[in-house]
Amino acid sequence: MRCHGMVRKFVGPGFAEIAARYRTDAAAPERLAGKIRAGSVGTWGAVIMPRQPQVSEAEAQALAAWILSQPAGPP
Numbered sequence: 001m002r003c004h005g006m007v008r009k010f011v012g013p014g015f016a017e018i019a020a021r022y023r024t025d026a027a028a029p030e031r032l033a034g035k036i037r038a039g040s041v042g043t044w045g046a047v048i049m050p051r052q053p054q055v056s057e058a059e060a061q062a063l064a065a066w067i068l069s070q071p072a073g074p075p
């Protein structure tokens with residue numbers, strides 16, 4: 001929670017920003033679940049999201065679905 005705000009960017013993108021970006025992307029849940037476990041860089045900027053190997057496959061799927069369900073934040 002130090003890295004991701006619910007709405008706005010801190011170190012990484014806010015969860016509402018991620019949801020808005022992938023709202024119409026049917027492949028997003030699977031891809032983001034993979035990135036949550038494997039880590040990511042270059043999609044939002046040059047800052048690296050470290051991999052989270054302690055997160056199980058099932059947990060990553062649940063987290064991705066939850067992130068993508070976030071409503072748009074205030075402008």
Ligand code: HEM
Nearest residue numbers: 003011012032036040041042043044045047048049052063
């Ligand atoms: C289990 C915990 C976490 C979850 C569920 C999560 C989730 C996500 C998701 C869904 C994305 C979007 C990836 C994309 O658009 O392809 C993302 C990106 C990012 N996250 Fe996280 N994250 C977690 C932990 C962290 C931590 C601990 C940090 C900071 C140390 C972090 C920093 C970032 C950054 C910098 C990005 C942008 C990476 C890029 O540009 O490709 N995240 N995260």
